[in-house]
Amino acid sequence: xxxxxxxxxxxxxxxxxxxxxxxxxxxxxxxxxxxxxxxxxxxxxxxxxxxxxxxxxxxxxxxxxxxxxxxxxxxxxxxxxxxxxxxxxxxxxxxxxxxxxxxxxxxxxxxxxxxxxxxxxxxxxxxxxxxxxxxxxxxxxxxxxxxxxxxxxxxxxxxxxxxxxxxxxxxxxxxxxxxxxxxxxxxxxxxxxxxxxxxxxxxxxxxxxxxxxxxxxxxxxxxxxxxxxxxxxxxxxxxxxxxxxxxxxxxxxxxxxxxxxxxxxxxxxxxxxxxxxxxxxxxxxxxxxxxxxxxxxxxxxxxxxxxxxxxxxxxxxxxxxxxxxxxxxxxxxxx
Numbered sequence: 001x002x003x004x005x006x007x008x009x010x011x012x013x014x015x016x017x018x019x020x021x022x023x024x025x026x027x028x029x030x031x032x033x034x035x036x037x038x039x040x041x042x043x044x045x046x047x048x049x050x051x052x053x054x055x056x057x058x059x060x061x062x063x064x065x066x067x068x069x070x071x072x073x074x075x076x077x078x079x080x081x082x083x084x085x086x087x088x089x090x091x092x093x094x095x096x097x098x099x100x101x102x103x104x105x106x107x108x109x110x111x112x113x114x115x116x117x118x119x120x121x122x123x124x125x126x127x128x129x130x131x132x133x134x135x136x137x138x139x140x141x142x143x144x145x146x147x148x149x150x151x152x153x154x155x156x157x158x159x160x161x162x163x164x165x166x167x168x169x170x171x172x173x174x175x176x177x178x179x180x181x182x183x184x185x186x187x188x189x190x191x192x193x194x195x196x197x198x199x200x201x202x203x204x205x206x207x208x209x210x211x212x213x214x215x216x217x218x219x220x221x222x223x224x225x226x227x228x229x230x231x232x233x234x235x236x237x238x239x240x241x242x243x244x245x246x247x248x249x250x251x252x253x254x255x256x257x258x259x260x261x262x263x264x265x266x267x268x269x270x271x272x273x274x275x276x277x278x279x280x281x282x283x284x285x286x287x288x289x290x291x292x293x294x295x296x297x298x299x300x301x302x303x304x305x306x307x308x309x310x311x312x313x314x315x316x317x318x319x320x321x322x323x324x325x326x327x328x329x330x331x332x333x334x335x
Contacts, residue, residue, distance in 0.1 A: 007032065007033050007034065007035060008031050008034045008035070008056045008057065008123070009034070009035045009037075009054050009055050009056050009057075010027060010031075010034050010035070010036050010037070010055070010056065010057045010058070010059065010123075011036075011037045011038075011039065011045065011048060011049070011055050011057070011058045011059070012024065012027075012036060012037070012038050012039070012058075012059045013038075013039045013040075013042075013044075013045045013058065013059065013060045013061055013064065013076070014038070014040065014059070014061040014088065015040045015041065015061060015063075015064050015065055016061070019061070019088075019111060020038060020040070022114075023059060023088075023114070023119070024036055024038070026114065026115070026116040026119045026120075027119065029116040030116045030117070030119055030120030030123070031120065031123070037052065037055075040064075040065075041064055041065050041066050041067075042064050042066045042067035042072060042075065042076070043066055045058075045060075045076060045079075046075075046079060049076075049079040049080060050079070055080070055083045056083065056084065056127065057083065057084045057085075057086060057123050057126070057127070058076065058080055058083055058084070058085050058086070059086050059088055060072070060073070060076055060085060060086070060087055060088060061088045061089075062087055062088065062089045062090075062100075063090075070100075070103060073085070073087070073100055073103045073104075073105060074103065077103070077104050082130070082134075084106045084123075084126045084127055084130050085104065085105050085106055086105070086106055086107045086108070086109060086122055086123070086126060087100045087105050087107070087108040087109070088108075088109055088111055088114075089108055089109070089110060089111065090110070090111055090112070106126035106129065106130065107122045107125070107126050109122055147166070147168050147246065148168045148169065149168075150168055150170055150248070151170055152170055152248055152249070152250055153168065153170045153171035153174045153175065153230075153248075153249045153250075153251070154167070154168045154170065154171060154246060154247065154248050154249070155167040155168070155171050155182070155246075155247050155249070156237075156239060156244055156245070156246045156247070157186075157187055157244060157245060157247070158239075158242055158243075158244055159206075159207075159236070159242075159243045159244060159245055160242070160243065161186070162186045162187040162188065162203070163183075163185075163186050164182045164183055164185055164186070164187075165183075165239060165244055166183075167179060167182040167183070171249070174222075174251065175190065175220070175222050175223060176222050176223030176224055177190075177223045181223070187199070187203075188200075190220045190221055190222075191218070191219065191220065191221065192219050192220075192221050192227055195218070195219055199218075212234045212235075212236070212245070214233070215231055215232070215233050216231070216232050216233075217229060217230070217231050217232075217252070218230060218232060220249070228251050228253045229251070229252055229253045229256050230249040230250060230251050230252065230253075231249075231250045231252050232247050232248065232249045232250075233247070233248045233250075234246065234247045234248075
């Protein structure tokens with residue numbers, strides 16, 4: 001497998017011919033086939049950065065004929081965007097070289113101490129830090145997008161204080177609390193008072209090292225006082241140096257109510273089925289027996305007696321059928 005050759009594009013801004021020659025020589029010694037642009041004033045650098053793109057690194061002398069110091073760094077940074085900027089400074093400017101790191105400079109090098117190896121390491125390390133920073137920024141952006149654009153309520157809380165650290169718009173809309181209210185509250189503030197002891201016991205177990213369940217059903221209280229059942233899923237993260245947990249809270253109140261309704265309907269349907277298979281059978285069996293024994297019974301009870309028994313059984317059967325119909329109509333209305 002062939003190795004990939006990286007060709008760096010470098011802008012060297014240096015007004016001293018001797019230093020400029022040495023830096024170019026060092027670049028060619030440390031980097032493979034670098035594309036080098038040079039400028040000996042801020043105006044020349046500005047012209048290059050305005051018309052050229054794709055620079056990986058800018059090596060900037062702090063003292064130019066037409067600009068210097070902090071103002072020079074700010075002007076070049078504005079033109080360079082996110083290009084790595086390394087400051088070149090003399091011994092008498094070393095203190096300012098250190099200060100320049102606070103202005104967005106990746107590194108500073110003292111001219112008298114520069115060697116091909118030092119220059120190479122500074123460039124490679126600075127590019128590496130930038131790549132890591134860019135990756136972190138992209139990762140944070142993806143997290144923010146997933147968090148804030150999620151249609152399901154999500155919130156972030158501190159594991160030590162239980163205070164809300166962040167909350168997405170879906171949670172604000174669903175719970176009714178404003179962002180300001182959320183960020184002034186703690187976890188137990190959205191739990192019903194009846195559940196506080198259970199909440200304390202659960203949080204104590206988490207503090208003692210119990211892993212967070214894959215999913216957990218709890219009750220929450222909305223701003224208007226409504227109690228909802230939510231299924232929560234959590235994941236621990238590092239947030240600004242503190243241990244935090246991001247929670248996804250899916251409201252399953254309607255789902256629970258639907259399941260409860262279906263279960264109640266199933267109970268009534270089972271009751272109807274039992275009535276059909278057991279209660280109806282009793283008067284029906286009597287009717288069938290009366291019909292089969294009509295001649296014999298007529299001799300003992302007379303025709304009127306037999307008719308009365310048949311009518312009683314029929315009325316009982318009719319009443320049972322009416323009860324079954326009423327229960328079935330009630331279930332249909334609820335559906």
